[in-house]
Amino acid sequence: xxxxxxxxxxxxxxxxxxxxxxxxxxxxxxxxxxxxxxxxxxxxxxxxxxxxxxxxxxxxxxxxxxxxxxxxxxxxxx
Numbered sequence: 001x002x003x004x005x006x007x008x009x010x011x012x013x014x015x016x017x018x019x020x021x022x023x024x025x026x027x028x029x030x031x032x033x034x035x036x037x038x039x040x041x042x043x044x045x046x047x048x049x050x051x052x053x054x055x056x057x058x059x060x061x062x063x064x065x066x067x068x069x070x071x072x073x074x075x076x077x078x
Contacts, residue, residue, distance in 0.1 A: 001021065001051055001052070001053065002019060002020070002021050002051070002052050002053075002054065002055050002057075002058035003019070003020055003021070003023045003049055003050065003051050003052070003058065004017065004018070004019050004049070004050050004052070004058050004061050004062045004065060005017070005018055005019075005020065005023055005026070005027075005046060005048065005049045005050075006046075006047050006048035006049075006065065006074050007027065007030060007038075007044040007045065007046055007047065008044065008045055008047045008078065009041040009042070009043070009044055010043050010044065010045055011041070011042075011043070012041050014038075014041040015047070015071060015074055015075070016030070016037070016038050016041070016044070017062060017065045017066050017070070017074070018062070019055070019058050019059060019062045023046070023049060027044065027046055030042070030044050031043050031044055047074065047077060047078060048065075048074055048077055
């Protein structure tokens with residue numbers, strides 16, 4: 001099982017979209033500063049999640065959510 005997820009910085013205007021097979025571990029990694037891209041924007045909260053059976057399906061959805069249209073969709077959820 002693979003999940004795509006969106007996390008939002010609690011202190012700044014920043015949304016990150018990613019793909020993982022363990023969402024709890026991944027969120028902890030982001031908040032601990034293990035990811036170079038997200039480290040300056042900590043702490044994070046999970047704002048969106050979708051589950052997929054294959055990595056290929058999850059990757060396609062992740063690509064969409066990283067586009068301008070996808071980011072607008074996520075901003076409407078907040």
